[in-house]
Amino acid sequence: MDVLQNLATGFGAALSLNNLGFCLLGCLLGTLIGVLPGIGPIPTIAMLLPITFGLDPLSSLIMLAGIYYGAQYGGSTTSILVNIPGEAASIVTTIDGHQMAKQGRAGAALGVAALGSFFAGCVGTVFIAAFGPPLAAIAQEFNSPDYFSLMVLGLVTAVVLAHGSVIKAIGMVLVGLLFGLVGTDVNSGVTRYTFGVEELWDGIDFLPMVIGMFGIVEIVRNLEQPELPRTQVSTKLRDLWPSLQDFKESWRAVLRGTGLGSLLGILPGGGAVLAAFASYTLEKKVAADPSRFGKGAIEGVAGPESANNAAAQTSFIPLLTLGLPSNAIMALMMGAMIIQGIQPGSAVMTKRPDLFWGMVASMWIGNLMLLIINLPLIGIWVKLLSVPYRLLYPAILLFCVIGIYATNTNFTQIVMTVVFAVFGYILVKFDCEPAPLVLGFILGPLMEENLRRSLVISRGDPIVFLERPISATLLALTVGIIVLIVLPQIRKSREAAFQE
Amino acid sequence: MQITRKQFMRGAGAAALASAVGARDARAQDYPSQDIRFVCAFPAGSGADVLVRYFAEKARPIVNRTIIVENKTGAGGNIAAEYVARAKPDGYTIFVHAGTAVAASQSLFKKPPIDVARDIRVAATINRQPFMLVVDAKSAYKTVADLTAAMKQKGDKASYATAAPTGRIMGELYRLKEGLKAVEVVYRSAPDSLNEILSGKIDFGMHDPVFSLAQAREGRLRVLAVSTGKRLDAVPDLPTMTELGIPMDLTGWWAAMVPTGTPKPIVDKIHQWFVQMVSTDETKKFLNSFGGDPYINTPEQGQALLERDVKDWGDYVRLAKIEPM
């Protein structure tokens, strides 16, 4: 079959000693940098871009891609170990992953994350190889009304995310939405809620907000306890590795997450983030005992991690097949390709099949390498956790702050981090969870932008949201999920009323 | 002979002056003795950032020092502009940015970040590039005239996409000259508008050359015209809007800029580096792929360009009725 032949060519190119070396280098660098809280894949790739100028195109792309996935894997590690998401998609992993770490099950969490991601990566690669162009064609069908409905769906799932009070979760999503609107309004060009501060014209920066609300609050809370956290670290292999029970509980989540991620990754915008959040929601909904979520449910790690890695793979599809970058990292890859003299797009597949298939093959190789790199590292990370907290937390704090400042050397960034740390602290004292707020923050502005744009194009006619098949389907799904959420609540309160 | 106090002071003053001048010259002579920073106004990973990093990389062997790219993002480039204007004028802070954007900032904002004429100097220009009028490749419009006729028919049911101030102005100038009633739909970035152009909801777009050319190569969009006053070597077959009866000269140009007060020898040195880089075939190819031509000007010519653009953009902003932020 054609695909197999192409893959053979690809593997031939990717398995050269040189390219294997670059793949390894990229994966290592990516992992190490991904583990540093604050510095994510984008600044890393941008930083290392010049190194690739001298290499030949395939090698440089392989290395950059390696950095990308490496950073994803590394980002999951910090989410689990220290409750600091490496990047947006790992936020969900903090919810149950960090709880597992606190219970001494860090090894299991890391292991499941790595294995799930590997599986998802393999599937993602197959997707690209076999279904690249048709999948891209679907993504091209999305117009503004469809994006709007997708965002609405995403926001509703945010409410399901919460393991506490639903009302508070809704409130947090709405607050996140409001925060997301700070900045310049695309449709009219005016600035909203910027108080004359220039640095806010492009909106509140994601990194300071997330690190402030998740990372710093975590540190302060730990320091508040009468005794500093001491994770029981056992050297038994059993605790460094997912148990058979863990596998049994999580393999279905991995499958579902992979499916979700592969599909959502193709869509420009928040593909990987949406995938991770959606997977968490799905797992919580189908679980036999949803109350476990938020307290260390392994499906809460397995599903989202697989989802975000699958999305990371398939997000290459629009770039490689259509020449359209679906997120900032892909835009960077596109820049790298252009510098190498390659025009990304469908021409690449036909005119330079060795490049296209070589990249696809190296994606799989990269995932394998990352698995091999990360599994032994689990032991090291777990040992690291046993460093006395009083020595650990200043280091974590320092890396976070450096990461934030290095990305944008402005004192305002530091101030923002502090503001959100205090805000997050207050919220936690009142039992409000930050995760729904972040999702609202990411999806909200996109939702509003597409809503208003759809109405401008349709000249004010709202029927457009139901006319388009994609939009109508997504809205129907949303209604369905709302019903699923509300029904148990109604039943619960009816039972309570009954008992009285 | 007794040296009077006055003579002593005068002598000392002269010596001090001489050493100061000499020191400046000496500084210019051993420039660069430290790492140099290229300031980029856009975030790591954006198209602009790629351009800045490309030049940082190419400059390294010529300059023989590490070049650090510093991203000072925000407010459409204002934050970076302010940072550069306040930096020490010693040649170690170089702003690689669109000269047009710096010029436009004087009119686009109620409180412009810097006073261009006073605070910043062009050391070297890098490229010049157009904005482009694009339509769906599947559509029947083969020329701007075709499009204009159809848009006149469609009246206010027509829509067009823009994603940047230059695009908005280009669109406005076209509308005004031809008396169109098309409605503008603003997007965050050009790729966001692609799906809607292809599904027919949007009739045409005024977009940056990187996007336009990439999509034209893919066969999805057709470029009908460019916004510069004269045709470009990079895309010699594309007519200018001016040729087609819609006079305009919206030429985007990138430059290396330094804070005012940077000594002339240093400015000239920076100028030489960029001339060297921009003159290579490799850079020419690189710039062409972004739809632009290499553009070489003396620092004085570059500065004149900047001042001319300040005036032009004042007119444009008024014409397009863009509300200063």
Place this chain on the structure above:
Amino acid sequence: MLRVRSPRDLGAGLVFVAIGAAGIVFGQGLTFGSAARMGPGYFPTLLSYLIIAIGLLLAVRSLATDGPRIEAVSFRPLVAIIAAILIFGALINRTGLALAAALLTIVAAYARRDVDLKETLLLAVGLALFTVVVFVYGLSQPLPAWWGR
């Protein structure tokens, strides 16, 4: 006499009401528009009202349902960590990364009680060296390593 049965809910409710109110007050200058042609003020205003509504709902609920007490706020860790971060941000450009990192470490250490100064100083020096090597030399981040540029 109304008794607050769930202080955390009341706290959350007040926070939401405050945010919603701020949203309305600071969004006054924005054009509202209509449902068909939404102005920049449409969404934010709507959201703000919804947030206030949720806040009020929670406040009412706090009087009706029981909930746990609010945990005591210990100011020392919060203030120390925040001070450490701000000091770093203020000084990094002037004193360079090494010193700023060391200072952050030391101030952050005082978030605890019974701090061993010697150990803290060692940690500070160690982290300062490590971060300078990794971030400035290894990753060429635009951070000054020491005094000066």
